[in-house]
Amino acid sequence: MIKSIIVDDEMLSRNTLKKLLEIHCPEVEVVAECEDAGSAALHVSGLKPDLVFLDVAMPGKNGIEFLKEYGEINFEVIFVTAHDKYVLQAIRFAAVDYLSKPVEEHLLITAVTNARKRIQAKTANHNMETFLHNIQQKTNQQEMQLCVPGIKGFQIIKLRDIVYCEADNTYTVLHLTENKKLVASRPLMDYESLLQDTSFIRIHKSFLINIQHLKEYQKGEGGIAIMSNGKHLDVSRRKKEHFINYMKQFFKY
Template sequence: MLKAIIVDDESKSRESLQILLHDFVEGVEVRSLCQDVAEAIQAIERDKPDIVFLDIQLQRETGFDLLTKLKDITFEVIFTTAYSEYAIKAFRFSAIDYLLKPIDIEELKKAVGKVEKRMNGNIASRLTELVQNLKVGTSSSENYKLALPTLEGLIFIKTNDILYCEASSNYTQIYTADGKKYLVSKTLKDYEDLLSEHNFFRIHNSYLINLNSIKKYVKGEGGYVILNNDISLDVSKRKKEAFLNKIGVRNA
């Protein structure tokens, strides 16, 4: 049985989530309902939860304030939020679970299921990178870090250190500037959604490239790019025009 606490400054939200967990999610016992950071700290010390469902805005403080006041984070966190799209992307970059309000039952089940599979993972490092990504902002890709779920665990790398991503069935191979590659359990479409705002472009069904890593473009029916590591990747005929517009080239 997973022990949980709910931290939300709205009583209706706390009670609603408690009812959803009781009625629809097996194996979760809600030990405490908290309305602010002070109550949450007491509940965490007393109940030693496995999961904390944490709202972002808590009266005059935030869920991040709560986390920074704790000496050790020994529990998983699932954020409950009505936050902006940008904050949601930061959660996804950092491999942090979140639920959008109003909470969907199936999404709640999935989030708890992922926690069960991931128990004892390094939540502290994920939260650290989440806070950093939120501070950096979407305009500073140089310092933005992406969590890669590999067989060895989560690996954090700067987006600007990624040369390109290659589709591998339902997995993705990610190649970095230091010559390493990582096989991750997400599709190339997932990374296209995450990285397009960070100067990445999908030049082919199989390739998503960092436009900052292009050394040369060679003309052809679709043509191909040569990246900084001297590898050549085809540009599909269908993607050629959009790609050339993206890099500011005409009639190539």
């Protein structure tokens, strides 16, 4: 059984989530319900749950403030009602799950399944450290961290260290600074979606680049993007116009 606590200031939301868990995730045992961060701190310390369903927007201390002040986080977290676009980005980069209200059954099942895997792998502390780091980087996006899953687990890297991402069937090769490489067990399209609204842009079916590492663009049928590590990457004809417009906007020329 997965011992869990629900933290939400709305009684109806707590009751609804508990009922959904009973029906769709019977392996989850709800051992306590809390309506604020203070109560949550007491119950988490005393009951030592495996998993906490944490409402982000609560009166008084919100869910993020609770995590910041709690200390060592040795439990998994599934966030609920993350409305803020930046908070959602920080959550996704940390490879943590979230649910929006009203909670959809299939998303709940997926989130619990993912949490179970992290509980078994004992990665909760690393994921939360990454999330709390990211939430502090609102004005410095390149310093945000990304949890990258691999065959043997995952690694944490900063966005600024990614020069470009390259498709490799269902995997993605992340080309990093200092000529390092990291193979991620997710396809390139996942990273294109994950890194939208950042400095990354898809220039080819095989390449997603960090424009912060773009050193030169050479005109041509599609053109060539020359990166900070010296690599010459093709820009597809179909993506050329979007890429040039993005460069103009990003570099303001």
